[in-house]
Amino acid sequence: MSRGTTAAGRGGAEDRGRVHEIDALRGFALFGILLVNAQLMAGPYTAFGGGPDASAVDRASAWAVTATTTVYQLFSFLFGYSFVLQRRAAREAGAAFPTQHLRRTAGLFGLGLAHAVLLYPGDILMTYAALALVLYGLRDLAPRTAVRVAVCLVAGLAVLLLGYGLLTVALTEPVTPARYAPEAAHTVAAYRGGFPSVIGAHLRELPVSLGANLMYTPDMLAAFLAGLAAAGTGLVERRGRDRVWLRRTAVRWLPVGLAGGTVTACCANGPLDSRWFLVGHAVSLLTAPALTVSYACGVLLLAGALRPVAGVLAASGRMALSHYLAQSLVLACVFTGYGFGLYDRVGTAVVLAGCVVLYGLQLALGARLMNRVRYGPAELVLRTVTLARCPGRAPACPGSHPAGAEPRPVP
Numbered sequence: 001m002s003r004g005t006t007a008a009g010r011g012g013a014e015d016r017g018r019v020h021e022i023d024a025l026r027g028f029a030l031f032g033i034l035l036v037n038a039q040l041m042a043g044p045y046t047a048f049g050g051g052p053d054a055s056a057v058d059r060a061s062a063w064a065v066t067a068t069t070t071v072y073q074l075f076s077f078l079f080g081y082s083f084v085l086q087r088r089a090a091r092e093a094g095a096a097f098p099t100q101h102l103r104r105t106a107g108l109f110g111l112g113l114a115h116a117v118l119l120y121p122g123d124i125l126m127t128y129a130a131l132a133l134v135l136y137g138l139r140d141l142a143p144r145t146a147v148r149v150a151v152c153l154v155a156g157l158a159v160l161l162l163g164y165g166l167l168t169v170a171l172t173e174p175v176t177p178a179r180y181a182p183e184a185a186h187t188v189a190a191y192r193g194g195f196p197s198v199i200g201a202h203l204r205e206l207p208v209s210l211g212a213n214l215m216y217t218p219d220m221l222a223a224f225l226a227g228l229a230a231a232g233t234g235l236v237e238r239r240g241r242d243r244v245w246l247r248r249t250a251v252r253w254l255p256v257g258l259a260g261g262t263v264t265a266c267c268a269n270g271p272l273d274s275r276w277f278l279v280g281h282a283v284s285l286l287t288a289p290a291l292t293v294s295y296a297c298g299v300l301l302l303a304g305a306l307r308p309v310a311g312v313l314a315a316s317g318r319m320a321l322s323h324y325l326a327q328s329l330v331l332a333c334v335f336t337g338y339g340f341g342l343y344d345r346v347g348t349a350v351v352l353a354g355c356v357v358l359y360g361l362q363l364a365l366g367a368r369l370m371n372r373v374r375y376g377p378a379e380l381v382l383r384t385v386t387l388a389r390c391p392g393r394a395p396a397c398p399g400s401h402p403a404g405a406e407p408r409p410v411p
Contacts, residue, residue, distance in 0.1 A: 260287020
């Protein structure tokens with residue numbers, strides 16, 4: 001992928017300064033986001049392989065996704081990296097970055113709130129928007145300091161989860177699916193109902209989802225800071241096409257990441273019982289960065305070897321926010337009363353197979369659309385909010401040129 005031309009073939013002044021390797025990584029991470037969110041939106045048991053009578057194939061499918069998926073860390077890393085690029089571009093354009101960042105954050109929060117209420121209460125955008133304000137306060141940290149803070153955040157959260165998890169193992173009894181059967185039945189009925197019923201279910205689940213996000217904010221902020229440090233040293237620009245370094249790094253860290261993912265899957269999806277859930281997630285906090293690094297290096301290796309693949313991934317990465325919201329819209333229409341009402345009626349393996357199809361369609365659409373326009377629909381909305389009254393057609397408009405000043409949010 002060459003810098004100075006877009007992944008989809010659009011060149012021009014607005015694209016100079018864009019790091020297309022970052023776009024390609026974001027386009028890849030969309031698939032992992034889809035795999036996780038689809039299971040959570042398909043039914044109360046889908047992410048765990050189905051209910052008590054689920055098939056071995058469904059259980060194995062859910063187990064494999066848990067063991068191999070760490071995409072939220074990758075998205076968080078890319079958010080921090082893009083923050084530095086946005087700040088740098090705003091400075092070069094003479095724009096007021098603090099004002100732009102505040103508007104962008106408010107716009108992201110608004111989109112996240114609408115997303116959570118209308119489509120998926122497990123939204124991450126509101127949490128990202130809140131943490132973006134914290135990131136702004138830490139924007140001048142030296143790269144080494146940012147990495148040290150990130151390590152302390154992850155280690156501290158892992159110790160807390162591990163300690164609480166071990167207490168849970170020692171002092172409580174396993175929770176069986178039968179215990180939550182009445183609540184699950186109520187949830188199923190709500191999601192299969194009409195529009196008011198679905199919205200009501202979202203509003204009931206939203207506090208729990210926000211609480212779960214709050215618990216993991218140290219991990220998200222740590223990934224933000226890792227991205228901040230990496231962008232400060234130009235890591236992707238320097239190493240993104242160094243095939244020897246990428247291959248060596250991927251091979252070194254992949255076994256660590258997969259080992260940790262295996263432990264996490266055993267705790268979350270069996271054979272260990274529900275008491276081990278937090279222990280597994282504590283292990284994941286410590287080893288998921290290794291798996292994330294391996295995936296990122298692997299994608300960049302593939303992108304360097306197959307330019308058409310790189311272009312397709314980068315095109316979808318440029319409209320990642322639109323794709324993220326579109327995924328939820330499609331899934332809501334499939335699984336809730338908005339459309340087919342298939343909530344808790346489809347096995348995990350079928351859900352994951354559908355994800356492959358949907359992601360393929362999104363890649364094709366992204367490549368086609370970004371060959372014709374500069375922004376995806378949601379990106380255009382967020383850009384408008386970020387630039388406020390600033391006319392987008394004026395060349396001297398702060399934030400319009402050089403490109404890279406445009407908001408590039410990541411879900």
